[in-house]
Every structure is written in structure tokens, then in C-alpha cells.
Amino acid sequence: MGRLVAGIGSSHVPSVGVAFDQNQQEAPGWKPLFDGYKPAKAWLKDVGITHAIVLYNDHGTDFFFDKYPTFALGVADEYPIGDEGWGARPLPAVKGDAVFSWHLANSLVVESEFDLTICQEMVMDHGLLVPLPLLFDHEPDWSVRTVPFQVNVLQHPLPTPHRLWKLGQALRTAVESYPDDVRVVVVGTGGLSHQLHGDRFGHMNSDWDKEFLDRIEDDPESLVDIPHDEWMERGGAEAVEMMVWLGMRGALTPKVNKIHRNYYLPMLSGMGLTVLEDTLTSAAA
């Protein structure tokens, strides 16, 4: 049966993708960020992850406001790399698993009553593509099968943090009812603090970022009732996407093994990473 092995929370700052493609991993400004992912990648390999469900938001790569889904699930075997306006990144097409995705769709829609937009074609955005090669091998091909799960955090009204928490719980139910022996990580992406518009452009809040990391690890339910306005006020308007991490955390046991954390605040965004192990699955192993 399917096992929910781990959860990862990660930022998806686009400049990290640029730096990665330009081999800036050892540059002094970037080293603290890239070094932070090395233990995460090694650990994911150790625990034998086969599938990653990645909760992320599109930034105008494949989805536009003419028709904008609150939740969109990819159900393809392959997902092309998007051109966001400056050319596609040199990465192999993201490898999916249509059979597993359709199982998730059935469980989420029918059993857990999540009304999803189901996408047989989906083009990948930096929301997913920034963390993916930092966590998994991609040469010559991806070492993991990915299920992209898009969440609207751009156009208000947004789903609530509570709804994302419930989504995480529903994802666990769906994974555990899969008949094949898949070993799954749920990745929640976005944040941390940043604001990209208005006079408040450049707002960052490392105190809030660190408090958020503590709470997502140790006391995640304390975050589910925080209103959107408060996320925006504390972290910056675009940092409301931090609540997507709750979809990851809701999939895990209340108590988790804290494997690794990294935090770096160089320029415009708090860049966070947390690696959490599910205690029920690890105890059963």
C-alpha cells in the first residue's frame, strides 16, 4: 500500500532557479541556500521516496485569471517545462504517474469531497521547478514521479489555511488507500516573507519566518485559523502563499521527526526549508 513517508516545506524563489542553472552553487551569496538543500536531498534518497506530491502556485505560466481554479491536480505521465516569459529552463520534462494521480483524484473528489480541476495537460511553473531539482536527481532523468497540485494564492478570494490543512489530511487518506507500494513525500512550497508590489515592496520579516517554521514543525494547528490579512500583514502580501505549507503538514502525523531545517534571508524573500518525517510510517518500518 501507499505510505506517506515525509513532508517538505520549501520556498520557490525564482532567482534560485536562475542561480542553479548558472552553476552559482558555490558563489558566496548563494552557498548558504544551496548547501541547505544537500542534507534534504540525501535523506530523501535514503528513505526511498518514489513519488512527490507538490503543492505549489502557478505564476502565470499555465493558468490565467480568465478561468482560475482554486485547486488543480495534474493527472499526466509527463509535464513540460514552462516558459514564464524569459525562456524555459534546461530541465527534463517532469515525470508524472497518471495512474497514481487518477487514484488521488478519485479519493480526493469522492471520498474527501474536494472539488478539483483535473488537468491532463499542465505546464510546470517555478513554484514547482525551483525546489524539485534541489530535492531530487534530474539527470539524465528525474529520480521521482511528481504529482503537481496547483493552489490559487494570487487572486482573492483564496482558499483558507484551514481548507489547506484539510487537504493535507485528505491527501494522506488518498495515499494510504493506493494499492501499490509507493513511498510518498508531500512538498508544500512558497514564501517565506516577501512583498513584490507597492510602497511596501521588499518587506521581509525574519522573526515571523522563524516563528512560522517553529509552528509548522511543532504546533501546526495553531496556524490554521490565521486569517489571510494577518499572513499578508506579517509576511507581506505575496507571502500569503506560506499557508500552502499547511497542505503538506496536514498530511503528516501531529508529531514528526525533524530531520533538517535551513533559513536564509538575502535579498527579497525569506528562503526556508524544513524536512519532516512521519512518525507513524517510520515506526511501522
Place this chain on the structure above:
Amino acid sequence: MSRETGHSDHIPGTCVFTGQRSQQGLKLNSFAFSLHKAENREAYRQDPDGYMDGYGLSAWEKQKVKEKDWKALIEEGGGNIYMLLKVGAMTGDGLVPIGAQQRGESVEEFMKTRNVPLRQNM
């Protein structure tokens, strides 16, 4: 949320991207979104006015795009920052110059406010 405007603008210096703003900026954002395709970028390069006319942009919107007045496009025009980044990419204006303009600063002034001045930060 204000009943009159439908906007949730209690945070100073912040324009929350509400449904009302998205409705107001639909044509502008649709134009900007279209630039994710290379052939559209080429068409825009060839004839900016004609291309923007094709998306039904107003004279004000076209003028603000040409002036790179990101602040006005967002605060008054319903522009979405993630869509406008694709317009900026056409002229080599990444997130930093777009942000500095909104703050009323030069890029150099803005960079002095950062912890680690990474230049690739788009």
C-alpha cells in the same frame, strides 16, 4: 474589506489582488500573460502599439506600459505583479528595477537596503 471598494487595503503600501482588481485589470493582465509565448514576444517587439491594441488596452494603459510605470499599473490599473514581470522581461527590467520604481528609489538606493545584494534576483 471595504464595502465601497471591495478592496482589503488596510496594510499601508499594499494593493491586495482582489477579484475587483482582477476584473479591472483583465485586459492588461491578459496582454502581459500572453508574453509567456516566444512568438507573442516577437510580435510585441515588432509592433508594441498594434500588439497592445489587439488586447484592447486603453490609451492610459499603453502609456503606462511604455513609461514602465509599474506603480500606476498595479495601484490604479489592476495590474498583477506576476503578469507584469513578463512585460518587464521584454525590456530587461527584472523584479529589482520594478520594485525600486514602485518605492520611488533608484536601483542603487534599493540595493543598499538589502542584506545580501544578489543581482540575479528576478
